[in-house]
Amino acid sequence: MFGRKSNSDSKSTPEAKFPHIGGLASILKNASIPVQNIPAATPKVNSEPDLPKPSTSKSVNLIQEVQKFDDKTIKPFIDYTAGSIFYPVLSNIGETQDNVSYLDDLVSDGILAKHIYEKLIVCPIHPTVFSSSMRLYCPKCHSMNVEKLNLFEHKKCGYIAESKNFDFSNIDHSVCPSCLKEIKNFEKEIRVPAMWYQCEDCIEKFDNAVIKLHCRKHDHDFDTNSGKFITTFCYKLKNSDISNISDTTQIKDELVKLLRGFNFTAELNSLVKGKSGNTHEIPIFGKSKSNDDSILIFIKNQSTGVDESDMNSILIPKLDIDPKNTLLVTVSDVKEGVENMAKHYGINLISDPDFSKIISRVEEFVSAWYANNGGRK
Numbered sequence: 001m002f003g004r005k006s007n008s009d010s011k012s013t014p015e016a017k018f019p020h021i022g023g024l025a026s027i028l029k030n031a032s033i034p035v036q037n038i039p040a041a042t043p044k045v046n047s048e049p050d051l052p053k054p055s056t057s058k059s060v061n062l063i064q065e066v067q068k069f070d071d072k073t074i075k076p077f078i079d080y081t082a083g084s085i086f087y088p089v090l091s092n093i094g095e096t097q098d099n100v101s102y103l104d105d106l107v108s109d110g111i112l113a114k115h116i117y118e119k120l121i122v123c124p125i126h127p128t129v130f131s132s133s134m135r136l137y138c139p140k141c142h143s144m145n146v147e148k149l150n151l152f153e154h155k156k157c158g159y160i161a162e163s164k165n166f167d168f169s170n171i172d173h174s175v176c177p178s179c180l181k182e183i184k185n186f187e188k189e190i191r192v193p194a195m196w197y198q199c200e201d202c203i204e205k206f207d208n209a210v211i212k213l214h215c216r217k218h219d220h221d222f223d224t225n226s227g228k229f230i231t232t233f234c235y236k237l238k239n240s241d242i243s244n245i246s247d248t249t250q251i252k253d254e255l256v257k258l259l260r261g262f263n264f265t266a267e268l269n270s271l272v273k274g275k276s277g278n279t280h281e282i283p284i285f286g287k288s289k290s291n292d293d294s295i296l297i298f299i300k301n302q303s304t305g306v307d308e309s310d311m312n313s314i315l316i317p318k319l320d321i322d323p324k325n326t327l328l329v330t331v332s333d334v335k336e337g338v339e340n341m342a343k344h345y346g347i348n349l350i351s352d353p354d355f356s357k358i359i360s361r362v363e364e365f366v367s368a369w370y371a372n373n374g375g376r377k
């Protein structure tokens, strides 16, 4: 066996599930680890750096919650006065409601898809306050006492008058003031040929009122064009195949252990800065403790298979970070063209429907690399 360092930094690991790497593959093969046995909402695993962050059962619970929603989408709730965005469903799985990074991790795992939910226009001076409302002003005297005026036309007889001349107060029985015929269906029988405003204070009539946004908390107006945008996101369930999800989290956990055994620092969902200065989130980032070699491992498990667009999403961080090695591992089908693309860009593709085989193939890969670099025996 190659120099597996016993997990010296495992003080807080409850009990190494797979003490011998040799036994790893065989254990994994037989163990379809029952998801229910992993304690659900474990309080704050994050404080222990050795433990994998997203627990399988938590993610599975979340998927089950989201499956109950008609549109399979986790939508943000906005507290306009506190200026906070949160996702109430997270509290059902024991996470804090504002833990956006938990959701983002599920996006990089291919479980959720992130979409823009809305763009809020907020006050440029107080961007943390989301409560702004629209106000209309008279362009002449700046009064807010502005009324809307419409012209109505009775289509049947062609009579046109200001809306106040038509009496629609009696919904069941309204008549045209000119021909006195009954108007049964407003939408169909009445046309609105013109609309304008009138200031009740200065009697000025105008087509366009001055529109301002009002910062409610700090009680001042601001120009619509000067407002800042706050983007909120929703998360749509992309991959509802629960076995894939538990595979993904288990593969991640095992690969992190494996790298650490080879004397790498290995981090889940690590933020890595590239040459461009941009930061990329990498599912697993490993760095050798003996030299500066680094490895990126991407995991894509999805029922739709891995296609070229998945490869593109890997290429960007790969080219920017330029690590020694890049792996893409998947239990899903690999679409045509992906293999060639991987080869072309020096990405090692490891695909196998059996996830224990993936682990052993990664182990082979890392140990071969290690041996070539004069790694310890």
Ligand SMILES: [Zn+2]
Binding pocket: 123, 124, 125, 126, 215, 218, 219, 220
């Ligand atoms: Zn303000």
Ligand SMILES: [Zn+2]
Binding pocket: 138, 139, 140, 141, 142, 143, 199, 200, 201, 202, 203, 204
């Ligand atoms: Zn006015």
Ligand SMILES: [Zn+2]
Binding pocket: 154, 156, 157, 158, 159, 176, 177, 178, 179, 180, 181
């Ligand atoms: Zn009429």
